[in-house]
Amino acid sequence: MKQKYENYFKKRLILNLLIFLLLACSSESIFSQLGNLQKIKHEYNILGSSSPRGISLVGETLYIAAMHLFKKENGKIEKIDLSNSYEFINDIVNISGRTYLLAQNKEEELEVCELNGKNWTLKFKKPLKAYKFLKSVGRDGVKEAYILAIDKNNREKIFDLQGADKTPPQATENDKFYQISNEENLITGNSLKIWQMNNNTYTNIDYQQAKEIMPIIKTSIRGSSEVLVMTGGYNNLDTKFKVYSNTNNYTTPIFIQDEVGEFSSYFAREFNDAILIGSNNGFAEFTKNKEGIFALRAPSRSVEPGAYNGSQLSKTGLNDIIPVSNNTIYILTQGKGLWKLENRKLTKE
Structure with missing residues (x-):
């Protein structure tokens, strides 16, 4: 009984203290303090919940497009204020040392700019909605x-x-x-089409074989050069993962993995003798297992043991994977910021 009364008086004391604090502070000061806390949290975690669409590494400076433009320099990430000019920064890309920015201006026009020193020079604009860069990605950029x-x-x-x-x-x-694709300017499209940009034609995959395709890559991972396309897409409900090759004109799958659950592939990048397949649930490796048989599996060759699962990336949709060298890639997520994988070590930017 004594313990019961002690607990009661403790609760009353805490309640009275809270009432006193509320009376002592004006509502303005309370909301001011809450605002300061939110500001501190935002500045501390500036890219933590962002969805980067593109990156460009210029010397030691990393530029990041994530609705706004950010840069990382000397270990510090800061926002570059372009709000007077643009509604959105859609994407950024580095090609042979030249950086291009894709943005939507306030007149609802698409703009493409190029970085010259520290200034952005307008290349052209069009009365269109900017979406993204279609990037042909090699092993090192x-x-x-x-x-x-x-x-x-x-x-x-x-x-x-x-x-x-x-x-x-x-x-x-x-x-x-x-x-x-990384070579030959092949583009996957809806209705199971593979477009050839150079001659403006397309190839169809049999509708009975697949529901949708998205990743495409030219590779020699199986021993000889070939173009592989894979089932996936944003609205794909197929629980099987299939890979097709141009060696048989994409007629029948060269690989099928049953029951991949909610895994739906978006893109493919070759890295460390494996093909990394980005998806709505992180990325997986398409590579040979110990028996020499190709399989789709959780990252092990490219990432240190335990690092991938600990990162929670397996529960995160990806926008892209961009290599910047033979041993370093950046992982661009949907809502979980920017990650770097370097020499198998995984870190969040």
Whole structure:
């Protein structure tokens, strides 16, 4: 009984103290303090919950496009204020040492700018909605990029970095473009199409074989050079993961893995003798197992043991994986910021 009364009086004392504090502080000061706490939290975790779409490493400075433009320099990340000019910073890319920025200005126009020193120079603008760069990604960086945009009729358009229209003439208002290959300018699209940018034609995969395709990569991982495409996409409900090859004209899968659950692949990048497949649930490795058989599995060859699972990336959708050297890649997530994988060590930027 004595313990019961002691607990009661302790609770009353705490309650009275809280009432006293509330009476002593004006509502303005309370909300001011809450605002300061939110500001501190935001500044401390400036990229923590962002969704980066692109990066560019210029010397020791890393530029990051995540709705706004950020840069990391001398270990510090800061926001570059371009709000007077742009509504959104859609993407950024580095090609052969030259950095290009894709943005939507306040007049609802697409703009492409190039970095010259510390200043941005306008290359061109168009009355379109900016979407992203279609990036042709090699083992140590982006080799080529095109602009993916949307016109007033909601039709997707493709432009090169000089502003020339490269949209395939056969494309209709219903065609969507997903990923571009690391070589030969092949682009996957909806309705199981593989577009050849150089001659404006496309190949279809049999509708009975797959529901949708998205990742595409030219590789020699199986011993000889071939183009692989993989099932996936944003609306793919198939629980099987299938890989097709141009060696048999994409007629039947060369690889099938059953029951991959909610894993739906978006893109493919070659790294450390494995193909990293980015998805709605982190990334997986497509590589040979101990028996010499190809398999889709959790990262082990590219990441130190335990690091991937501890990062929670397996529960995070990815926007892209961009290599900057043979042993370093950046992982661009959907809502979990920017990560770096260097010499198998995984860290959050």
